[in-house]
Amino acid sequence: MTILTRITRTTAAAALAFGFASGASALELRGWNIHVEDYPVSIAMESFLAEVAEKTGGEITGKVYHNGVLGSQPDAIEQMRLGVMDFGEFSLGPMGQAVPETNVVSLPFIFSSIPDMYRLMDGEVGDAIGEGMIDKGIMPLAWYAAGARSFYNSVRPINTPADVEGLKVRVMSNDLFVKMIESMDGNATPMAFAEVYQSLKTGVVDGAENNPPSYESTSHFEVAKYYSLTEHLIIPECLCMSLKTWEKMTPEQQEIVKAAGRASAEYQRELWADREAASMEIVQAGGTVVNSIADKAPFQAAMTPVYDKFLADNPALTDLVNLIRNAE
Ligand code: BDP
Secondary structure, eight states: OOHHHHHHHHHHHHHHHHTOOTTOOOEEEEEEOOSOTTSHHHHHHHHHHHHHHHHTTTSEEEEEEOTTTTOOHHHHHHHHHHTSSOEEEEEHHHHTTTOGGGGGGGSTTOSSOHHHHHHHHTTHHHHHHHHHHHHTTEEEEEEEOOOOEEEEESSOOOOSGGGGTTOEEEEOSOHHHHHHHHTTTOEEEEOOGGGHHHHHHHTSOSEEEEOHHHHHHTTGGGTOOEEEEEEEEOOOEEEEEEHHHHTTSOHHHHHHHHHHHHHHHHHHHHHHHHHHHHHHHHHHHTTOEEEEOSOOHHHHHHTHHHHHHHHHHOGGGHHHHHHHHTOO
């Protein structure tokens, strides 16, 4: 038997086993994920792939690479745009450098609450941001939860913006977050997620900011014990696919993938609520000193320069910003 006949026979056998429509080619997707395997995002991504494989009768399968082993988030976003990475789950924070529209959700205190964020993302605001992503080669499938981000550091509890003064704070890679820290006279250091633990431990930075599950799952709480619930950023996340991969699919497959994405987001949002509560318990049991912020108004007021600069630099996004700010 020649190699060619062997390959043809194997493919035909696989096609029979999975009941492919003749002529449809199989796709095997590579998925990027930064989180540990038991994280809500990770579990939901696996359920997404399982549903896609099942509903396409095995035509579309894949693998999620957890723990950021396929590289940093900004790099992975670029790779997805190029079609080297098929799909991934990304914070819209670092996506701002590639897709300007996503920056509106990285503005501090832009959403008045998490339910508001869901409602707006599942409607007009999400659609507008999604169009911006498609323009840049990224197909959004669904919006995942990431709660609210708060500051933690190893020096002191933060109660007012003045407490941030002089602190070296790690931020995600986006100029907006640098400006956010500078507006409180802190020193911002953009840095990859994977480097934060060591940098906190060795004092390269004094602190960082994140939601409870990330603060806990990375063990950052072990090296930065003051967690101050400023909840200054509510940044949604996206399960999304390279447009190049998307375009390889039939319309039926695209529909299956979209529906599986949405179902996985519902699941992820449920898992998220449980994990947030569990993470808060773990960090407190581990010695974290948590303080809530009675009055967030001074923090909101400190963000005026961030908004002023953003709107001056991006006048075309004014309407989108106002759509969120004026939402009832
Ligand atoms: C987590 C996000 C993840 C980011 C990370 C960070 O889920 O996508 O990479 O924060 O701070 O909450 O870099």
